[in-house]
Amino acid sequence: MKKSIYPYDEWKIRESKFRIETNYRNETIFSLGNGYFGMRGTFEEGYSGPNGTSFNATYINGFYEIYDINYAEGGYGFPTYGEAMVNVADSKIVKLFVDDEPFDLLKGNLIEYERTLDMKEGFTERKIVWENEKRKKLEISVKRLISFKRQHLGTIVFSFKPLNFNGKVKLISEVDGNIYYGNETDDMRVGNNMRGKVINTIDSYVDGCIGWLMQSTKRSKLKYVCSVNHDVKTDCHYEIKNYKSDDKICFEFSIDAEKDKTFQLDKFISYYTSRECLEDKLIDSAVNEVVNAKLDGANIIFKEQFDYLEEFWADADVEIDGDISLQQGIRYNEFQLLQSVSKNDIANICAKGLTGEGYEGHYFWDSDVYIMPFFLYTKPEIAKNFVMFRYNLLDAARKRAKELGYKGALYPWRTIDGPECSSYFPAGTAQYHINSDIVLSIKKYVEATSDYEFLYKYGAEIVFETARLWISIGAYIPLKNNKFCLNCVTGPDEYTALVDNNAYTNYMAQMNLEYACFIAKEMARKAPDHFTNIKEKIGLTDEELNEWNNAAKNMYLPYSDDFGIIPQDDSFLYKERLNAKDLEDEKPLLLHRHYLNIYRYQICKQPDVLLLMYLRRELFSIDEVKRNYDYYEPITTHDSSLSPAIFSILANEIGYYDKAYEYFMLTARMDLDDYNGNVKDGIHTACMAGAWSAIISGFGGMMTYPDGLHFMPNIPKSWRSLSYNIRYKNCKIHVNITQEKASFLLVEGEMLKISVYDEEIMLLKGNTVEKEVKKVDR
Numbered sequence: 001m002k003k004s005i006y007p008y009d010e011w012k013i014r015e016s017k018f019r020i021e022t023n024y025r026n027e028t029i030f031s032l033g034n035g036y037f038g039m040r041g042t043f044e045e046g047y048s049g050p051n052g053t054s055f056n057a058t059y060i061n062g063f064y065e066i067y068d069i070n071y072a073e074g075g076y077g078f079p080t081y082g083e084a085m086v087n088v089a090d091s092k093i094v095k096l097f098v099d100d101e102p103f104d105l106l107k108g109n110l111i112e113y114e115r116t117l118d119m120k121e122g123f124t125e126r127k128i129v130w131e132n133e134k135r136k137k138l139e140i141s142v143k144r145l146i147s148f149k150r151q152h153l154g155t156i157v158f159s160f161k162p163l164n165f166n167g168k169v170k171l172i173s174e175v176d177g178n179i180y181y182g183n184e185t186d187d188m189r190v191g192n193n194m195r196g197k198v199i200n201t202i203d204s205y206v207d208g209c210i211g212w213l214m215q216s217t218k219r220s221k222l223k224y225v226c227s228v229n230h231d232v233k234t235d236c237h238y239e240i241k242n243y244k245s246d247d248k249i250c251f252e253f254s255i256d257a258e259k260d261k262t263f264q265l266d267k268f269i270s271y272y273t274s275r276e277c278l279e280d281k282l283i284d285s286a287v288n289e290v291v292n293a294k295l296d297g298a299n300i301i302f303k304e305q306f307d308y309l310e311e312f313w314a315d316a317d318v319e320i321d322g323d324i325s326l327q328q329g330i331r332y333n334e335f336q337l338l339q340s341v342s343k344n345d346i347a348n349i350c351a352k353g354l355t356g357e358g359y360e361g362h363y364f365w366d367s368d369v370y371i372m373p374f375f376l377y378t379k380p381e382i383a384k385n386f387v388m389f390r391y392n393l394l395d396a397a398r399k400r401a402k403e404l405g406y407k408g409a410l411y412p413w414r415t416i417d418g419p420e421c422s423s424y425f426p427a428g429t430a431q432y433h434i435n436s437d438i439v440l441s442i443k444k445y446v447e448a449t450s451d452y453e454f455l456y457k458y459g460a461e462i463v464f465e466t467a468r469l470w471i472s473i474g475a476y477i478p479l480k481n482n483k484f485c486l487n488c489v490t491g492p493d494e495y496t497a498l499v500d501n502n503a504y505t506n507y508m509a510q511m512n513l514e515y516a517c518f519i520a521k522e523m524a525r526k527a528p529d530h531f532t533n534i535k536e537k538i539g540l541t542d543e544e545l546n547e548w549n550n551a552a553k554n555m556y557l558p559y560s561d562d563f564g565i566i567p568q569d570d571s572f573l574y575k576e577r578l579n580a581k582d583l584e585d586e587k588p589l590l591l592h593r594h595y596l597n598i599y600r601y602q603i604c605k606q607p608d609v610l611l612l613m614y615l616r617r618e619l620f621s622i623d624e625v626k627r628n629y630d631y632y633e634p635i636t637t638h639d640s641s642l643s644p645a646i647f648s649i650l651a652n653e654i655g656y657y658d659k660a661y662e663y664f665m666l667t668a669r670m671d672l673d674d675y676n677g678n679v680k681d682g683i684h685t686a687c688m689a690g691a692w693s694a695i696i697s698g699f700g701g702m703m704t705y706p707d708g709l710h711f712m713p714n715i716p717k718s719w720r721s722l723s724y725n726i727r728y729k730n731c732k733i734h735v736n737i738t739q740e741k742a743s744f745l746l747v748e749g750e751m752l753k754i755s756v757y758d759e760e761i762m763l764l765k766g767n768t769v770e771k772e773v774k775k776v777d778r
Helices: 018-031 281-296 298-316 324-340 366-376 380-392 394-403 433-449 452-473 503-526 526-540 542-553 578-587 609-615 623-635 643-653 657-668 686-699
Strands: 012-015 038-040 058-068 081-087 094-098 109-118 125-130 137-146 155-164 169-178 199-207 210-217 223-234 237-243 248-257 262-272 319-321 474-477 485-488 702-707 709-711 721-728 731-738 741-748 751-754 759-762 766-773
Touching: 012 018, 012 094, 018 380, 038 137, 058 210, 058 262, 094 137, 094 155, 137 298, 155 169, 155 281, 155 298, 169 223, 199 237, 199 248, 210 248, 210 281, 223 237, 223 248, 223 281, 248 262, 248 609, 262 281, 281 298, 281 721, 298 721, 319 324, 319 485, 324 366, 324 657, 324 686, 366 380, 366 433, 366 686, 380 394, 380 433, 380 452, 394 452, 433 452, 433 503, 433 702, 452 474, 452 503, 452 526, 452 542, 485 503, 503 542, 503 609, 578 623, 609 623, 609 643, 623 643, 643 686, 686 702, 686 721, 709 721, 731 751, 741 751, 741 759, 759 766
Parallel strands: 709 751
Antiparallel strands: 012 109, 038 058, 058 081, 094 169, 109 125, 125 137, 137 155, 155 262, 169 248, 199 210, 210 223, 223 262, 237 248, 319 721, 474 485, 702 709, 721 731, 731 741, 741 766, 751 759
């Protein structure tokens, strides 16, 4: 554990002193977004610090440019182009001048400074007392909000008050679309493949307090409009003029400032893109957004934000009594997940959210396996966007499968709009398990929501097309007793690539095939018209269904009698075994070793077999989990932020309570305490969701099996209680756990069957059921 960076507070993150050396990191921590667009926590007035201590960015989720992927030695089926999320026009700019001297935190005298992120009300606020070189002192306040209620809208309330003078003060509000790309890092996780200027300005307009800027990407030909409007509240006299240049629109407010009188500028910002809006409607949509916002006023918009979050926290809040550091940490993680996730089905959630362009804004399988469950069991209406997003990319997945000579669909490892964007196929295309990860998310979604309309209209088609893929790449191998084998694949552990019979992949492929056969039978019986339509659309035959059934029944599932464990793949146990503790100076290995000097060893970046055991927990006994945990833990480096949460969950279940707590600590405050020293590059959304799972599925003991909800709670001994809510099958359960008792209250819904320590319980609305907490004896 590292020492905490920010003061502990249940609902707020505070920065009490401005420092150049922590500025870059704080820009990430104080980022705001609403899933549609997001802004890093850079300052409205700008920043004059040294290079490498700031990165200014505004992102629109799913708005991307195309770039060429160049290979020294290419090959058939290698992706030829990639997609990268674009840094769009900076609309937050509000510059302040006193007698033509700019307000700058690095100049003059900074007397008071505090920045707060309020997670309950959903905004950031800076309170500053600043004195310029002529000793003219001002009190400055800046509140920033990006609306959850109005996904295209942001609001900045910028106010100042002279404390010891009367005189000329000027505010300049800008939208600056002059964005250039460079690459100043060798870290492949952070770098961006775009260079130079990738967006051109098409048109701009200013009139009074309102204006807009329209830009287009050069190659993807996507367009967006950023519009701004302003509202002034003051008793001081002022004048306004506006002007524009090639990539910029400006509004200048010249103010006769008076001592102790406040001047407040409310700036309303909107973004609309051609991905969700007709091009001929872009300008009108963006302008109407800020016109209506000004008519309603900032107070209404801030009240809407509070109301939205009040409803969100009523479902998603996790309350920890006994550790304020973890209480703050889990709420920050949940808040950032909400800020990062798309509220529509044409985008998803980036690995860095909308706080940085690491991994180029791509969507990974992390979103399906790690992040989707958080929303599924708290805000299922958002979870539906995850599975619909995958349906919207099905044609691209079909195209990729065909390109590689396969039938069915092959989903990409990393993408924005559908194509595979990874140039490194051993860790990219070879991760065929992504198909089944998506199917598992569909299966879990349907089990939790009973949304059969989605399954019949959309989900089943994904399940069938992904099932076809496994038949294309698999084969019955005589020396494996004619079992169905999947060779030359890469599992979740990226430190082992291109292996035969990766256990995770085989087990998950079996689930994919079994679920396809199950759905086909169910649809033929319950929804014959839908089934007929799908069969005709994709040319599905009874012969294929039989083939899927045979492959599932005969799937090769690795097992080592010598060790009593599941080998990660056919070759894994035959490699030299390394100890992760001996490699601390080389972490992360991928930045210190050539891949060939990683692949040849028994060393794991993240859980592979153990992730399988967590996701398909119903298949394995507690003793099997323990044996595999004991084998794989010493050789796992946790170089991936996806790793600690799974270890925490399984450690808690097998009675390794100290380890469970230690691993949980690595997830709950990974970003707030900057454990890996890389928060400046953006948050870790999958780790944040993993922290939620570590609480709910680990200490809270909730597991979802095909037959429903199961609970085996056991909280850390330092906690007095843990409480959380779960939504499942149109019901809402409130769970409260102390050291002695676990109680379950059905808040919404008439009745729901659950299992607590393998005892079936029927919950009735309004009734609380209590059970004694049981410890695992190890």
